[in-house]
Amino acid sequence: xxxxxxxxxxxTGGIASYKAAELTRQFIKAGAVVRVVMTDxxxxxxxxxxxxxxxxxxxxxxxxxEQDAEVVSHIHLADSTDLTVxxxxxxxxxxxxxxxxxxxxSSTTLLxxxxxxxxxxAMNVNMLEHPATQSNLKKLQSYGDTxxxxxxxxxxxxxxxxxxxxxxxxIVEAATSLLIERDESLPxxxxxxxxxxxxxxxxxxxxxxxxxxxxxxxxYSLATVARNLGAQVTLVSASSIEQPFGVTFIAVxxxxxxxxxxxxxxxxxxxxxxxxxxxxxxSKEQSTQKIKKSSDDLELVLEKNPDILAGMGKxxxxxxxxxxxxxxxxxxxxxxxxxxxxxxxxxxxNDVSKQxxxxxxxxxxxxxxxxxxxxxxxxxxxxxxxxxxxLKIAIKTINEK
Ligand code: PMT
Numbered sequence: 298x299x300x301x302x303x304x305x306x307x308x309t310g311g312i313a314s315y316k317a318a319e320l321t322r323q324f325i326k327a328g329a330v331v332r333v334v335m336t337d338x339x340x341x342x343x344x345x346x347x348x349x350x351x352x353x354x355x356x357x358x359x360x361x362x363e364q365d366a367e368v369v370s371h372i373h374l375a376d377s378t379d380l381t382v383x384x385x386x387x388x389x390x391x392x393x394x395x396x397x398x399x400x401x402x403s404s405t406t407l408l409x410x411x412x413x414x415x416x417x418x419a420m421n422v423n424m425l426e427h428p429a430t431q432s433n434l435k436k437l438q439s440y441g442d443t444x445x446x447x448x449x450x451x452x453x454x455x456x457x458x459x460x461x462x463x464x465x466x467x468i469v470e471a472a473t474s475l476l477i478e479r480d481e482s483l484p485x486x487x488x489x490x491x492x493x494x495x496x497x498x499x500x501x502x503x504x505x506x507x508x509x510x511x512x513x514x515x516x517y518s519l520a521t522v523a524r525n526l527g528a529q530v531t532l533v534s535a536s537s538i539e540q541p542f543g544v545t546f547i548a549v550x551x552x553x554x555x556x557x558x559x560x561x562x563x564x565x566x567x568x569x570x571x572x573x574x575x576x577x578x579x580s581k582e583q584s585t586q587k588i589k590k591s592s593d594d595l596e597l598v599l600e601k602n603p604d605i606l607a608g609m610g611k612x613x614x615x616x617x618x619x620x621x622x623x624x625x626x627x628x629x630x631x632x633x634x635x636x637x638x639x640x641x642x643x644x645x646x647n648d649v650s651k652q653x654x655x656x657x658x659x660x661x662x663x664x665x666x667x668x669x670x671x672x673x674x675x676x677x678x679x680x681x682x683x684x685x686x687x688l689k690i691a692i693k694t695i696n697e698k
Pocket of ligand 1: 572620
């Protein structure tokens with residue numbers, strides 16, 4: 298998404314300026330073209346040379362340093378910006394932006410930019426919470442700018458509070474989301490995608506449960522890629538790995554919780570993906586107190602959980618339903634059986650006996666089955682890449698229908 302996008306990064310004078318070096322590196326790694334503008338105060342915290350080396354571009358610091366007679370540099374920079382990121386954004390720069398003050402290279406360029414702006418405030422908690430700063434932030438939001446909420450944690454002042462600049466990867470995620478939101482040409486624009494991920498937990502007592510090895514990685518990759526393709530994504534998750542940015546996240550525990558949430562969003566969904574490993578059974582009794590060790594044997598009676606995918610298949614209207622098949626043998630036979638029995642439009646079969654595929658791995662290797670179509674085998678690659686292939690094939694099938 299950020300490939301070849303022209304990002305103008307404004308670094309203003311706060312202690313978090315040092316994190317802007319890593320942010321620049323991550324933008325460059327994502328394929329963006331980064332031009333950096335620094336205020337005088339920012340240069341007291343970090344050298345322009347560092348940013349020049351990392352961005353492989355000249356760093357702008359002075360409005361009157363006009364090297365090229367053909368252009369006015371701050372206007373040229375403003376006009377050739379696809380995305381603006383102000384990180385860290387000090388209370389002073391936020392106040393200038395909110396009030397149209399243009400008295401240095403950063404503020405004049407910011408006033409001239411029409412491209413979307415992502416503002417990343419970072420400052421002392423009391424400065425952040427001051428009504429003047431809060432009202433300036435509200436004003437900027439009313440102008441259409443996006444504010445990334447600061448993190449709470451240990452501040453440079455030596456105490457805990459809100460005001461820390463979020464980690465650079467979160468800023469990259471927020472920048473990506475901002476561009477996705479505004480790109481009308483993406484193939485899943487205005488489509489609703491709901492995804493179930495992770496291994497459900499079935500309680501036995503307050504401290505014990507039945508679960509499986511699913512990490513949620515496959516479902517989270519699908520959520521991130523669907524979001525990058527422009528979809529409005531709802532991720533129903535039984536996993537505890539870090540939530541992807543820019544998706545509606547719903548945490549669940551048991552199969553029945555997951556079913557309730559999936560059905561809540563099913564009616565309006567365009568694509569539904571069951572990447573979760575749902576417990577087929579649950580304990581018939583759930584003790585409200587910790588079960589004590591007593592006899593040598595303990596019998597646990599299990600009862601069947603609902604089959605979420607099959608239930609949705611039965612009630613299918615316009616939804617495109619994608620299920621997974623976690624198998625250790627006879628992949629084709631079992632996947633085809635699930636495709637028909639659960640009335641899915643696609644079954645993604647993975648051989649979970651392989652070390653680099655299926656549960657908990659960062660990679661996967663799958664075969665895609667669809668009614669009346671030849672199976673498509675996808676060789677071992679990262680779960681993000683597999684997710685992209687799955688969605689690309691689903692979009693093609695939907696468009697051909
Ligand atoms: O989470 P990771 O660590 O990244 O691992 C990924 C994965 C291996 C969990 C994933 O790729 C995968 O295969 N998910 C489906 C696992 C599974 O439960 O497969 P199954 O063959 O038992 O079920 C078939 C389909 O029915 C699945 O889409 C499943 O979500 C669904 N199902 C199963 C049981 C049930 N009660 N309700 C269901 O909806």
